[in-house]
Amino acid sequence: MRVNNILTNINFELLSNESGLNHEVKSFFASDLLSHVMGNAAEGSTLITVLNNINVLGVASLLDMSCVIFSHGVKVNDEIISKSNELGIPILRTKLNTVSTILILDKIGS
Amino acid sequence: MENYCKEFKIQKNDIGNAGTVASLTKRELKRRGLTKDFVKTVTIGIYEAEINVVIHSYGGTCVVSIDDEFVNVTFKDNGPGIECIDSALTPGFSTASHYAIENGFGAGMGLPNIKSVSDEMELTSSKEGTTLHMKFNISGDSYES
Ligand SMILES: Nc1ncnc2c1ncn2[C@@H]1O[C@H](COP(=O)(O)OP(=O)(O)O)[C@@H](O)[C@H]1O
Ligand SMILES: [Mg+2]
Numbered sequence: 001m002r003v004n005n006i007l008t009n010i011n012f013e014l015l016s017n018e019s020g021l022n023h024e025v026k027s028f029f030a031s032d033l034l035s036h037v038m039g040n041a042a043e044g045s046t047l048i049t050v051l052n053n054i055n056v057l058g059v060a061s062l063l064d065m066s067c068v069i070f071s072h073g074v075k076v077n078d079e080i081i082s083k084s085n086e087l088g089i090p091i092l093r094t095k096l097n098t099v100s101t102i103l104i105l106d107k108i109g110s
Numbered sequence: 111m112e113n114y115c116k117e118f119k120i121q122k123n124d125i126g127n128a129g130t131v132a133s134l135t136k137r138e139l140k141r142r143g144l145t146k147d148f149v150k151t152v153t154i155g156i157y158e159a160e161i162n163v164v165i166h167s168y169g170g171t172c173v174v175s176i177d178d179e180f181v182n183v184t185f186k187d188n189g190p191g192i193e194c195i196d197s198a199l200t201p202g203f204s205t206a207s208h209y210a211i212e213n214g215f216g217a218g219m220g221l222p223n224i225k226s227v228s229d230e231m232e233l234t235s236s237k238e239g240t241t242l243h244m245k246f247n248i249s250g251d252s253y254e255s
Contacts, residue, residue: 032214033219034217035218035220035223038223039154043150051214053212055129055213055214058129061133062129062132062133062153062157063150064146
């Protein structure tokens, strides 16, 4: 699955620009604690989180993650969006909660 | 390959720049042809230690040196120190501030993560400051084939 494929589902909106939309989504990882993400998430994975701060992008970049999805419709400020554009790691948002997000992503992937 | 040595300054509460040491070191390790797994291991260790200096200390420095055998990383800060090192090393133990927690830190997994990813870790602390040294062994397998 690529980031593009996720965007075909109406529950997801793209917040960043178009760069990185062809990234392959190798797996998913959900957490709201950066140490857990840092210690456990795999390269190429897509992060699902409600943690809306700039460090999420820092960690995503250090781990070469494919995409970040903000769940629960959390606010995402401009600083985060411009960081995402700078790094070429796309960010998406959904109003769904984290569990529903994962269930839908699983459907999109199969 | 030539030896690499770089010193970084880390400011207290500068959460926006936290991760700079980790990301610049990551770039250098990749440039040297080290494997993704090796690079990730070192990056995790440095990131956690860097965050700790940002959120728990009055600020400090970090020295990263890389030769053909080892990656050596030393973080030194200006206090207030760790009251009990044994507790600090316990998974889940954290005294993180509300500010740090809001920013996604404070899971109490930093020091345990550092211990598990590094080949050697040395932590000393007094009121004047904390010094954390970590060492990663480079072997033939650490290089991309
Ligand atoms: N550089 C430091 N200066 C002072 N205290 C520290 C430092 N690093 C770690 N600590 C203490 O050790 C505890 C555990 O650290 P860590 O395992 O990284 O968890 P966390 O950072 O999530 O709290 C911290 O909550 C803090 O009390
Ligand atoms: Mg920590």
